Amino acid sequence: MKILWLFAHPDPRSLSGALKEEGLRTLEAHGHEYRVSDLYAMKWNPVVDATDYGHDPTDRLHVGPASEHAYTHGHLSPDIAEEQSKVTWADTVIIQFPLWWYGMPAILKGWFDRVFIKGFAFGHTDPETGRPLRYGDGRLTGKRAMVITTAGARAATLGPRGVNGDLNDLLFPLQHGTLWYTGMSVLPPLLIPSADRTTPTAYATAATRLRERLHTLPTTDPLAFRHQNTGDYDDDLLLHPHLTPTPAGPSAHYTAPPPPHHP
Amino acid sequence: MKILWLFAHPDPRSLSGALKEEGLRTLEAHGHEYRVSDLYAMKWNPVVDATDYGHDPTDRLHVGPASEHAYTHGHLSPDIAEEQSKVTWADTVIIQFPLWWYGMPAILKGWFDRVFIKGFAFGHTDPETGRPLRYGDGRLTGKRAMVITTAGARAATLGPRGVNGDLNDLLFPLQHGTLWYTGMSVLPPLLIPSADRTTPTAYATAATRLRERLHTLPTTDPLAFRHQNTGDYDDDLLLHPHLTPTPAGPSAHYTAPPPPHHP
Numbered sequence: 001m002k003i004l005w006l007f008a009h010p011d012p013r014s015l016s017g018a019l020k021e022e023g024l025r026t027l028e029a030h031g032h033e034y035r036v037s038d039l040y041a042m043k044w045n046p047v048v049d050a051t052d053y054g055h056d057p058t059d060r061l062h063v064g065p066a067s068e069h070a071y072t073h074g075h076l077s078p079d080i081a082e083e084q085s086k087v088t089w090a091d092t093v094i095i096q097f098p099l100w101w102y103g104m105p106a107i108l109k110g111w112f113d114r115v116f117i118k119g120f121a122f123g124h125t126d127p128e129t130g131r132p133l134r135y136g137d138g139r140l141t142g143k144r145a146m147v148i149t150t151a152g153a154r155a156a157t158l159g160p161r162g163v164n165g166d167l168n169d170l171l172f173p174l175q176h177g178t179l180w181y182t183g184m185s186v187l188p189p190l191l192i193p194s195a196d197r198t199t200p201t202a203y204a205t206a207a208t209r210l211r212e213r214l215h216t217l218p219t220t221d222p223l224a225f226r227h228q229n230t231g232d233y234d235d236d237l238l239l240h241p242h243l244t245p246t247p248a249g250p251s252a253h254y255t256a257p258p259p260p261h262h263p
Numbered sequence: 264m265k266i267l268w269l270f271a272h273p274d275p276r277s278l279s280g281a282l283k284e285e286g287l288r289t290l291e292a293h294g295h296e297y298r299v300s301d302l303y304a305m306k307w308n309p310v311v312d313a314t315d316y317g318h319d320p321t322d323r324l325h326v327g328p329a330s331e332h333a334y335t336h337g338h339l340s341p342d343i344a345e346e347q348s349k350v351t352w353a354d355t356v357i358i359q360f361p362l363w364w365y366g367m368p369a370i371l372k373g374w375f376d377r378v379f380i381k382g383f384a385f386g387h388t389d390p391e392t393g394r395p396l397r398y399g400d401g402r403l404t405g406k407r408a409m410v411i412t413t414a415g416a417r418a419a420t421l422g423p424r425g426v427n428g429d430l431n432d433l434l435f436p437l438q439h440g441t442l443w444y445t446g447m448s449v450l451p452p453l454l455i456p457s458a459d460r461t462t463p464t465a466y467a468t469a470a471t472r473l474r475e476r477l478h479t480l481p482t483t484d485p486l487a488f489r490h491q492n493t494g495d496y497d498d499d500l501l502l503h504p505h506l507t508p509t510p511a512g513p514s515a516h517y518t519a520p521p522p523p524h525h526p
Contacts, residue, residue: 010312011324046309046369049273061274063361064415064459098326101375102440103366106309110369135426152327156501160511163398163491163500169513170436172428177365196327228426237426238419247520248423249512250432257510 001218003027003034004090008097008108010040015198015206016098016150022207023094023148026214035086039107045079046110052077067117076117083115092144092217093184095174098195099151102170112178121182126229135176136227138183144217145179147171147189148210155193159260167191168223168258172250176225185222187213191261224256264481266290266297267353271360271371273303278461278469279361279413285470286357286411289477298349302370308342309373315340330380339380346378355407355480356447358437361458362414365433375441384445389492398439399490401446407480408442410434410452411473418456422523430454431486431521435513439488448485450476454524487519 005024009016020036027034037044050061053070070076076084087093097108104112116122121140124133133139149167151158158167167189168175175186190213192206213220226232226239232255233239244252251257268287272279283299290297300307313324316333333339339347350356360371367375379385384403387396396402412430414421421430430452431438438449453476455469476483489495489502495518496502507515514520 010326013323014325040310040312046373047303048363048368048370049303060276062277062459063273100311101372101379102436103372105311106369106373106376107311109364109366109372110309112364113369116364154499156499159501161501161504161507161515163496163502163516164440165435165513165516166511169432170440173365173433173436177427177433196325233426236417236419238422238424239426241424244424245510247508247512247514248429249510249514250428251510251512252424253426253428 001032001092002090003032003092003094003217004086005034005036005094006096006108006111007036007038008040008105008111012038012041014098015192015195015203016096018203019148019150019192019206019210020096023096023210023214026211030215035089037083037086037111039111044107044111046107046113048110048113052080052114064118068119068123071117071119077114080114080117083111084120087115087140087143090143092146094146094148096148097150099149099153099170102164104174112174116178116182129229131229133183134181134228136180136183136225137229138181141183143184144187144222145184146187146213146217147175148192148213149189150192150195152196153193155191155261158191158193167261169250175223176250176253180223180225186225187217187220187222188259189261223258224254226253226255264295264355265353266295266355266357266480267349268297268299268357269359269371269374270299270301271303271368271374275301275304277361278455278458278466279359281466282411282413282455282469282473283359286359286473286477289474293478298352300346300349300374302374307370307374309370309376311373311376315343315377327381331382331386334380334382340377343377343380346374347383350378350403350406353406355409357409357411359411360413362412362433365427367437375437379441379445392492394492396446397444397491399443399446399488400492401444404446406447407450407485408447409450409476409480410438411455411476412452413455413458415459416456418454418524421454421456430524432513438486439513439516443486443488449488450480450483450485451522452524486521487517489516489518
């Protein structure tokens with residue numbers, strides 16, 4: 001396999017850094033190819049700006065059209081183009097980060113803001129039906145993605161009854177709204193909990209779980225998100241009423257519930 | 264009232280910029296005081312880094328303890344301290360942004376990553392019970408917060424049946440996991456939909472809705488999130504089974520559903 005490993009922690013000596021190294025060793029041992037985007041080490045700029053697009057600053061900036069135009073005409077900022085070439089090369093993208101305020105660190109959020117632009121990651125239509133290709137169908141269909149996240153909280157507090165909300169619901173904007181939106185198959189996330197109190201035993205458990213998930217990267221069933229274009233949504237892109245549970249929520253957009261994400 | 268208006272759009276000539284100006288005029292007309300953090304105009308740095316904390320770079324960086332230490336000892340980066348002083352001053356925080364990849368632009372996510380640190384925004388305990396003060400009780404209790412977001416999508420597609428997921432679920436990490444976590448009362452978000460196709464009529468409607476929401480800032484009922492410390496969660500911080508709906512999801516953490524967010 002060809003794996004792009006996105007990494008977003010400021011210190012390589014962290015638990016996150018140790019797990020990344022463990023992961024890369026595992027991939028190597030299995031004969032996979034990989035590339036790493038270590039966003040802190042790269043001093044990645046996460047801020048969308050007119051200069052990304054060679055945009056005339058006296059003109060009002062419409063981010064969507066400006067980014068699509070720059071992509072199509074080949075005058076995107078080179079750091080963005082380089083990341084896009086890595087995504088194109090990869091068949092699998094690992095997204096590893098510490099859970100900060102129940103989401104991605106800004107440096108990583110801004111990787112998606114800047115790299116996943118119209119023309120590259122979305123904005124295509126089915127030539128036969130004219131319908132937009134997204135949520136299960138899109139430019140990145142055929143690729144797999146998996147989140148690996150370390151969190152200070154205990155695992156159960158990030159479960160269905162946990163005070164913090166369920167991890168899959170917290171990751172819904174990323175897993176469904178970003179990765180699945182572009183057509184990628186999203187594997188269940190790997191949660192490494194209680195990350196502020198890691199003992200050698202806890203580290204060994206975490207490393208074992210990581211290696212297992214990397215062994216099964218090609219075969220693990222992805223999250224069962226609904227496809228936009230297979231009849232579950234009406235022409236206004238609303239879920240048919242008989243498919244909408246009460247109460248509604250992210251689970252409405254799955255055909256089967258995700259597996260539990262803690263051991 | 265004393266309002267801090269956080270703003271995160273790269274172009275002041277945008278729809279977002281026009282609505283911000285409309286909002287500030289409205290606040291002024293009502294005799295409110297306000298301060299603005301226009302993150303792009305300030306060239307805000309959203310990336311958490313050891314230099315924020317005067318941290319010795321030869322030592323491993325533990326973000327939580329390092330940031331708390333710097334806060335307590337007064338050697339935080341001055342740009343962070345300045346934003347904290349604005350939060351302390353304000354009784355209400357407006358968080359305005361275009362919805363990018365179903366969340367905040369990176370520059371704004373990194374405002375929370377850097378400003379809402381332990382000691383300032385959380386990490387306190389009840390002196391009587393010793394329990395952590397969070398989710399409804401915390402350092403920022405008594406303050407109100409409201410999200411204003413512009414989105415390219417049509418309103419219904421961000422509703423309970425919409426293909427993108429419900430806006431309140433997409434904002435759960437911010438509204439519940441960040442604002443409510445620190446004790447703030449979170450008003451229902453104001454969604455300005457179809458933002459890529461704004462006509463003069465649509466702008467007039469959006470401006471009217473914005474003015475109404477600003478008029479009622481002090482009186483609007485906040486989202487009915489459950490408090491961590493009033494018996495809905497057990498000692499392991501899990502919701503009692505009889506309070507967990509099926510399917511579970513963000514709605515489990517409300518005592519009453521949020522109002523519809525589109526007209």
